[in-house]
Amino acid sequence: MTDTKVETRQFQAETRKVLDIVINSLYTERDIFVRELVSNAADALEKYRHISLTEKPEFDKDVPLEINIDCDAKRHRLTITDTGIGMTREELETNLGTIAHSGSGKFLEELAEAAKKDINLIGQFGVGFYSVFMVAKRVRVQTRSWDGSEGHEWESDGAGTYTIRECPGLHRGTKIIIELKDDAEDYANKFTIERIIKQYSNFVPFPIKVDGKTVNTVQAIWTRSRSEITEEEYTEFYKFIANAVDEPMYRLHFSTDAPLAINALLYVPKENYELMGMGRMQPAVNLYCQKVLIDQHSEHILPEWLRFLKGVVDSEDLPLNISRQALQDNALVHRLRKVLTKRFLKFLADEAKNNPEKYAEFWKTFGIFLKEGATSDFEYRDEIGKLLRFESSATEPGEMTSLDDYIDRMKEGQDAIYYINGPSRSAVEHGPYVEMFKKRDIEIIYTLEPIDDFVLSHMGTYRDKKLVSADRADLRLPEAADKEDKGETPAETLPEEQVKEICSFIKEVLGDKVQEVKPSTRLVDSPAMIVNVDGLMTSSMERVLRATAREDSMLPIGGKKDMEINPASPLIRKLGALRTSDADFARDVVWQIYDNAMIQAGLLVDTQEMVSRNYRILERLAGDNTADEPGEK
Numbered sequence: 001m002t003d004t005k006v007e008t009r010q011f012q013a014e015t016r017k018v019l020d021i022v023i024n025s026l027y028t029e030r031d032i033f034v035r036e037l038v039s040n041a042a043d044a045l046e047k048y049r050h051i052s053l054t055e056k057p058e059f060d061k062d063v064p065l066e067i068n069i070d071c072d073a074k075r076h077r078l079t080i081t082d083t084g085i086g087m088t089r090e091e092l093e094t095n096l097g098t099i100a101h102s103g104s105g106k107f108l109e110e111l112a113e114a115a116k117k118d119i120n121l122i123g124q125f126g127v128g129f130y131s132v133f134m135v136a137k138r139v140r141v142q143t144r145s146w147d148g149s150e151g152h153e154w155e156s157d158g159a160g161t162y163t164i165r166e167c168p169g170l171h172r173g174t175k176i177i178i179e180l181k182d183d184a185e186d187y188a189n190k191f192t193i194e195r196i197i198k199q200y201s202n203f204v205p206f207p208i209k210v211d212g213k214t215v216n217t218v219q220a221i222w223t224r225s226r227s228e229i230t231e232e233e234y235t236e237f238y239k240f241i242a243n244a245v246d247e248p249m250y251r252l253h254f255s256t257d258a259p260l261a262i263n264a265l266l267y268v269p270k271e272n273y274e275l276m277g278m279g280r281m282q283p284a285v286n287l288y289c290q291k292v293l294i295d296q297h298s299e300h301i302l303p304e305w306l307r308f309l310k311g312v313v314d315s316e317d318l319p320l321n322i323s324r325q326a327l328q329d330n331a332l333v334h335r336l337r338k339v340l341t342k343r344f345l346k347f348l349a350d351e352a353k354n355n356p357e358k359y360a361e362f363w364k365t366f367g368i369f370l371k372e373g374a375t376s377d378f379e380y381r382d383e384i385g386k387l388l389r390f391e392s393s394a395t396e397p398g399e400m401t402s403l404d405d406y407i408d409r410m411k412e413g414q415d416a417i418y419y420i421n422g423p424s425r426s427a428v429e430h431g432p433y434v435e436m437f438k439k440r441d442i443e444i445i446y447t448l449e450p451i452d453d454f455v456l457s458h459m460g461t462y463r464d465k466k467l468v469s470a471d472r473a474d475l476r477l478p479e480a481a482d483k484e485d486k487g488e489t490p491a492e493t494l495p496e497e498q499v500k501e502i503c504s505f506i507k508e509v510l511g512d513k514v515q516e517v518k519p520s521t522r523l524v525d526s527p528a529m530i531v532n533v534d535g536l537m538t539s540s541m542e543r544v545l546r547a548t549a550r551e552d553s554m555l556p557i558g559g560k561k562d563m564e565i566n567p568a569s570p571l572i573r574k575l576g577a578l579r580t581s582d583a584d585f586a587r588d589v590v591w592q593i594y595d596n597a598m599i600q601a602g603l604l605v606d607t608q609e610m611v612s613r614n615y616r617i618l619e620r621l622a623g624d625n626t627a628d629e630p631g632e633k
């Protein structure tokens, strides 16, 4: 073989700068050079696959499409070979002598900046082929184009020049022979290489063989058409990426072309480990660009409240070399997140419609995440609103209804969706707030979880209907309400003047505890209830805030409260007389009515005080009945 055709060339100025940064920086993420080279190899194979379809080339057409990696620990050498498209001499020179994407000095500036600031960052820049010089003393690239033209060898130590010479006898494709630096010898260890491949390139859709053994077991099934993928393959893939042993609850596999080209395969697992108290779930959807991993367990492509999803998102519109940091404020990534979120919510809405039983199961397990979304992401309010489920006065215990179904059942003249919180269905149903709803046969939603009131209050409206908590002071039930109430004053009710007097007596006893005491238009049986004056915070929200507030904080967490009394209730009526006959006892009774109403609102009372008072009242009752019993006195 003659060496007559050896040519020595200078790297383009920018390339030299990149090489300089790469070589002179210390790396903690050197592993990524394997990803870069394997991804180049996979690209070259993809291109050949395409050309073999369009051009039907003859040269080496039976050579299988694969990537071979040889680890020669003795000689500190790593060789990566692909049977892809290969490069002609001109291509070799342009591709490995210049930096196409870099052209702009900006990239270099950022790269240099990253190298200075945070050595880990540079790994995110994807300096492509040149990253090999993080680990290489010397690199040889032997390549032959698919067109069968003569092969060539490119060689460099990354220090400013490279040589190109003819290299006869090559097969189609590219072989990269890396002589490792002394401190990078570990990359000639096949276990190291296998580990890196499993981490970054496991789904490359061509066999990757390390010392003859295929190491990437799972293929990029998300890029295949749905009809070609078997249930088993889907499940196997799920188990692999989710580290799961069971099957997923839901699977969503879709692709879009506009506004972004996306292939996504998302899974909802069976269990919610967060709910089981096993700590906060971490995002588990990987971001790929053309089957090359860009961001593992990405925090950027889905909102935090969808952290229970597992899977893969592949978008060829993203630049492969985007840094993880840049992902955060990349406009494309924002769009990607929006498209994915909307699509997933739509999927859930379809599932809810087509298979309500299964959706009910999902809701039980993962509904809490959607509620979190409703309180944190206004953007998806309508979509999430559609998916919410609650018990209501119209459902059987344990059954759920949607807001849409509630609206369908709304009475004429009703323009709001009502809800009331309570610790259990039975507590709510026996509480004072639902009395008038029951009487008028108006449906009311039972919000039995503490977060529910935050969700509905945050949403404010759904399909233009106001969401109204029944413990609001200004609650006005639909029309019939007022007419009926006024016309239907029970005979036994007290004259207005007396009611006024009782109200001011109660207010005087309770002082600042309540803002106002007034006769109720909604109570039917209960003597009294507590209502919230500023409609924003419900009693249940107040309860949650109190529970989570620091012990020492005595801040007035709750809003202002009114007390509504029921003038038709025997107790209230008797209170009028008691007030003059036994003022002290009447005061105890008022405080007890207040405490009872607070408890029914789910709010805290001073239990010690209440118990003492309660005994006083009991004593008094017992005294009345036993005063004449023998032995007493």
Ligand SMILES: Nc1ncnc2c1ncn2[C@@H]1O[C@H](COP(=O)(O)OP(=O)(O)OP(=O)(O)O)[C@@H](O)[C@H]1O
Pocket (backbone or CB within 6 Å): 036, 040, 041, 044, 082, 084, 085, 086, 087, 095, 096, 100, 101, 126, 127, 128, 129, 130, 173, 174, 320, 321
């Ligand atoms: N194994 C290979 N087979 C064929 N061509 C290759 C191979 N490796 C690199 N190339 C060519 O060299 C070019 C430069 O590669 P390099 O890795 O530096 O950048 P890139 O792949 O274009 O971008 P990046 O890797 O930063 O996303 C590639 O675009 C490709 O044309």
